[in-house]
Amino acid sequence: MAYNILIVDDSAPMRAVIKKVVRASGFDTGTFYEAANGSEALAVLNGNWLDLVLTDYNMPDMDGLTLLRKMKADDCMQSIPVVMVTTEGSHERVETFIEQGAAAYIKKPFTPAAIRQTLNTLLGEPEDGQGRPEDGDDDLDF
Amino acid sequence: MDKDALKTAMMTSISDVLETMFFMPLDVVTDGSDTPAALTGGIAATLTFSGPAHGSFALSLPESMARDICADFLGIDGQRVSLKDMTGTVKEMINMLAGNTLSLYDANVVFDLGVPESTAPETIAWEGGDIGETLCLTVQTLSSHLTLAVLLND
Numbered sequence: 269m270a271y272n273i274l275i276v277d278d279s280a281p282m283r284a285v286i287k288k289v290v291r292a293s294g295f296d297t298g299t300f301y302e303a304a305n306g307s308e309a310l311a312v313l314n315g316n317w318l319d320l321v322l323t324d325y326n327m328p329d330m331d332g333l334t335l336l337r338k339m340k341a342d343d344c345m346q347s348i349p350v351v352m353v354t355t356e357g358s359h360e361r362v363e364t365f366i367e368q369g370a371a372a373y374i375k376k377p378f379t380p381a382a383i384r385q386t387l388n389t390l391l392g393e394p395e396d397g398q399g400r401p402e403d404g405d406d407d408l409d410f
Numbered sequence: 411m412d413k414d415a416l417k418t419a420m421m422t423s424i425s426d427v428l429e430t431m432f433f434m435p436l437d438v439v440t441d442g443s444d445t446p447a448a449l450t451g452g453i454a455a456t457l458t459f460s461g462p463a464h465g466s467f468a469l470s471l472p473e474s475m476a477r478d479i480c481a482d483f484l485g486i487d488g489q490r491v492s493l494k495d496m497t498g499t500v501k502e503m504i505n506m507l508a509g510n511t512l513s514l515y516d517a518n519v520v521f522d523l524g525v526p527e528s529t530a531p532e533t534i535a536w537e538g539g540d541i542g543e544t545l546c547l548t549v550q551t552l553s554s555h556l557t558l559a560v561l562l563n564d
Contacts, residue, residue, distance in 0.1 A: 279505070280498050281480070281483060285431075285483060285484070326525070328525050355505055355506050355513075356523075357510065357512075357514075358517055358518070358520045376431070376506045376510075377426055377427045377430035378430070
């Protein structure tokens with residue numbers, strides 16, 4: 269199964285890095301969509317089938333927490349797993365992410381292994397096994 | 411803010427971010443009153459924060475280092491790196507440095523971060539001046555150096 273993934277971050281370099289790490293994790297990825305803030309993300313979500321959303325928190329126009337809340341309030345979007353990928357590290361804010369329905373939280377700076385492990389948990393192991401730790405991609409370059 | 415604790419958090423954050431995301435081991439971390447790196451002609455960014463304390467972070471590095479970091483980060487040849495690529499990467503770097511510094515300083519407190527802004531290094535009030543107090547760290551990497559400062563508004 270090919271997974272369609274939406275990456276939401278106001279940093280174009282960070283979107284590129286996350287996409288590269290996800291691709292290298294061995295998952296059968298379909299289409300990558302990108303958005304620079306929550307508003308753009310909602311527009312993408314309204315017009316496309318998505319299997320996973322990876323979103324930053326701190327973005328202009330609409331932050332990642334507002335995006336998460338809007339998705340969980342929408343019948344068509346609420347089942348899509350949302351992973352917060354952010355520099356936010358306060359206990360209170362991380363608890364809020366989870367309480368509001370985030371499927372997982374990854375703190376920046378992250379290792380490729382952190383992304384891969386989260387995807388394994390949410391999507392299952394890649395069928396070709398390329399994403400497993402024993403394959404040595406802990407050394408994966410960004 | 412407790413300046414010793416903040417300085418420790420800054421050092422740890424610089425090490426974490428450079429080594430984890432940019433594969434750049436640190437050589438020497440020098441304290442503060444040294445001349446900030448790349449005061450002119452480099453790439454710099456600032457990021458405001460608010461909460462129990464408020465102020466801004468400032469990051470400056472020579473263009474050559476920004477180009478190398480960006481090329482490694484994006485996995486492209488250094489000659490293909492544009493100014494937009496470099497400023498985008500430096501803005502993401504200060505975002506991670508600031509977020510990590512504040513959560514390392516006190517994870518039980520919520521700080522709100524602003525949006526990173528590109529700026530010219532010479533426009534940054536590295537010494538604080540009338541604005542408030544500044545904590546400044548210059549980090550020596552294997553081939554270059556960068557400066558991270560926190561400007562605390564009183």
